[in-house]
Amino acid sequence: GAVVSQHPSWVICKSGTSVKIECRSLDFQATTMFWYRQFPKQSLMLMATSNEGSKATYEQGVEKDKFLINHASLTLSTLTVTSAHPEDSSFYICSARDSPAKRRQYFGPGTRLTVL
């Protein structure tokens, strides 16, 4: 089956620093990748959608200058949280889709970000 990995699985950083999270599709080419944020005991909230080679489309209320998304290849998307603050602490999950015609998204295992 299709596998999506994320790295790192958890990260702790100081307030004001930037953190990069990688999302890779291991055995398929992902035409579209999605980034979600999940706070404890809450649902997944879509942050942005990215297509390979294009600028990401951000959901309303998500700061594009704070959450930088790059989808440079069909197997890799990165999310950079710039100047992280404690309120950015969350579980970040990516997903990938292998075809625009298909609805199924394959989710990564998530990255736990803690900002001190």
Next chain:
Amino acid sequence: QQQVKQSPQSLIVQKGGISIINCAYENTAFDYFPWYQQFPGKGPALLIAIRPDVSEKKEGRFTISFNKSAKQFSLHIMDSQPGDSATYFCAASMNNDMRFGAGTRLTVKP
């Protein structure tokens, strides 16, 4: 604006019982309705999904019932097992847009 409403928030079922989780959506443009299972600290995993042209879909112990006119769909877990204890999310999707319900924390007691 919550586009997908899910209930109950939590559910406790005895081993061997039936777990039922309900969802309702608002936007009739949604055309794909998946259910995900998530364990603590892990990403969600697809359990089963349905399209609106089908009223029911069964895969093993998991069944989705879909009522297009009522804009509701539900997940039934038959013969629930302690290993099914997890958080379940329904979702509704159209094009690149997937909206999740608030989640149901299921506990199956042995």
